[in-house]
Amino acid sequence: MSEPISAAAAADRLRGADRIVLLTHQYPDGDTLGCGFALCRALQKLGKTVRVECPDEIPEKYGYLSEGVPCPAFEPAFVCAVDVADARLLGPLEGVYAGRIALCIDHHGSNTGYARELVLRADYAAAAMVVREVIAALGVEPDRGIAECLYTGIATDTGCFKYSNTTAQTLRMAAEMLDFGVNNEMINRTMFDVKTRARVELERQALDSMRFYLEGRCAVMLVTNAMIARSGAGENDLEGLAPIPRQIEGVWVGVTMREKKDGSFKVSVRTGNHADASAICTRLGGGGHLRAAGCTLAGPAERAVEAVLDVVRRTLSAPSAGGR
Amino acid sequence: MSEPISAAAAADRLRGADRIVLLTHQYPDGDTLGCGFALCRALQKLGKTVRVECPDEIPEKYGYLSEGVPCPAFEPAFVCAVDVADARLLGPLEGVYAGRIALCIDHHGSNTGYARELVLRADYAAAAMVVREVIAALGVEPDRGIAECLYTGIATDTGCFKYSNTTAQTLRMAAEMLDFGVNNEMINRTMFDVKTRARVELERQALDSMRFYLEGRCAVMLVTNAMIARSGAGENDLEGLAPIPRQIEGVWVGVTMREKKDGSFKVSVRTGNHADASAICTRLGGGGHLRAAGCTLAGPAERAVEAVLDVVRRTLSAPSAGGR
DSSP, rough: OEEEOOOHHHHHHHHOOEEEEOOOOOOOOOOHHHHHHHHHHHHHHTTOOOOEEEEEEEEEEEGGGHHHOOOOOOOEEEEEEOOOGGGGGTTHHHHHHOOOOEEEOHHHHTTOOOOSEEETTTSSSSSHHHHHHHEEEOOOOOOHHHHHHHHHHHHHTTTTTTTOOOOHHHHHHHHHHHHHTHHHHHHHIIIIBBBBBHHHHHHHHHHHEEEEEEEETEEEEEHHHHHHHHHHGGGGGGOOTTTTGGBBBBBBEEEEEOOOOOOOOEEEEEOOTSSSHHHHHHTTTTTTTTSSEEEEEEEEEHHHHHHHHHHHHHHHTTTOOOOO | OOOOHHHHHHHHHHOOOOOOEEEEOOOOOOHHHHHHHHHHHHHHHTTTOOEEOOSOOOOOOHHHHHOOOOOOOOOOOOEESSSOSSGGGGGHHHHHHOOOOOOEOOOOOOOOOSSSSSEEOOSOOOOOHHHHHHHHHHTTOOOOHHHHHHHHHHHTTTTTTTTTTOHHHHHHHHHHHHHHOHHHHHHHIIIIIIIIIHHHHHHHHHHOOOOETTTTTTEEEOOHHHHHHHHHHOOOGTTOOOOTTBBTTTTTTTEEEOOOSSOOEEEEEETTTTSHHHHHHTTTTOOOSSSSSEEESSOOOHHHHHHHHHHHHHHHTTTTTTOE
16 A cells, blocks of 8 residues: 655655656546646756656647647656556556556545555545645746646536535635636636537437436436447547436436447446435446446447336335435 | 726615615526625625515526525615616616616626716626625625625636636635535536526527538527427526537637527627627627627528628638637
């Protein structure tokens, strides 16, 4: 297990190190990338040789995070993971770095402790908030580039300050980043607003497919390969569909079923405080969090829907269901 | 024209007054209602006889704003409008109160100056931010009820801190409201996440109607009376459609045209930093903010669309258009 250390101690380790590699998790999001490039920029300001390594190609929309940041080649002497809860989330980089990760900076309560030392703030909405503290302890004043990385992490992990993990401290830290000159309009638009025409078309078709069950308590939305093909949607257009069914009034359990290339369905379940998404998906061979979980089911669609509804029906009729 | 006064002076006027009516604008939103009920709660704490009057029925989802707030009957001695840019926006209450509105608290640069005195902060994202300063000047410490009203105003007028009007000050004021115990999870879910089934159906049809012009720089979405009838949407389901066209990649000017009962169209224009929505709508006989403005045009739809496109085309080809 990792040795728990403070942000100040983490800054000490980084100050004493050089030839530093910063690792992000696979399927990178705004928080892991924002952490990586914020810390990379700060350490480069201190004259360190540093680079960010991401197990996947970085989606184009995150391009501004790394703008102007050198990515030097060198043999790493210090490896630090950011926003990575489990070494398995390093994907192809796990084999390269596992066992020699000196430091992890994270906010996931579920962190598996794979790093030698760990700065963990499970009460923080974003790992970028922990990185902000490490950068402060390094004595680096954020410039606009660093601030835009940190803002991106905070804004994306809170759904632009909408999710329940948003606290007064979250908002104040974001405000501080705006003081450093963050172009929040550009970032918010890029992260939260911009949809391709293909995505809009796919959403329209997916909404067409929506069906309601169990007196409107359960909504099921299908995203089939045929819809994806008709809309012209690419992989990046498929993100963020899962919350849609649960946003409908009266829906306790929102189910999004996305057909995979092999005809099976990736099922995403979202619930409010009336039902346990994790319990539903566990019964279907998957797992996840209380409000957001998933599983994979064999097709055809009708059979997969029936399997999900069967479990949802039993879950909603269980005595513990209900409440606010 | 109104006499411009400070928040402190407005607090003086209110402190010296009693039997106060607070007026909101028609088609009420979170900001005008948040302002009205925040100020009503604060003045009632000072022992004043106060009520909020709204020209329309208040949608159910805003119920928490007025929870526990008495609405006494009395002959008004002091009338104050909040977030009302133009006396015409008082709808049926214009005839009742126009000419005797002593004070207006607003953030619309386009305020017509119909009130005797005006506290105007056109640099503020929400009128609720101005009301926050008036309440501070009244010496009332916000309780949770007041803070939830003010938070609602700030959050709704910034699209949950997503729009470009969100500044460091906006975020810090929202943070202060969370310190006062605001249930931001409940408010954000109610304001930004929950959609009725009729609304989802209306969105689907509106997306169907979307057309692109000027090499994809302008998107126009129609919401006709026929669509509203087919979807079963009520008045409350019609809010918040205006941002949709501008969310599409490459769109600089997003136009939503909502048919009114009389067959004319309420036109909402949203722009990025490539175009001035207020300039576009002013040329069409309307007005508003730099990035969000509106006007009313006669039908049929095709003619209204042509009129808008004509102005948008000239605006986008003007030398000042462009930029990051």
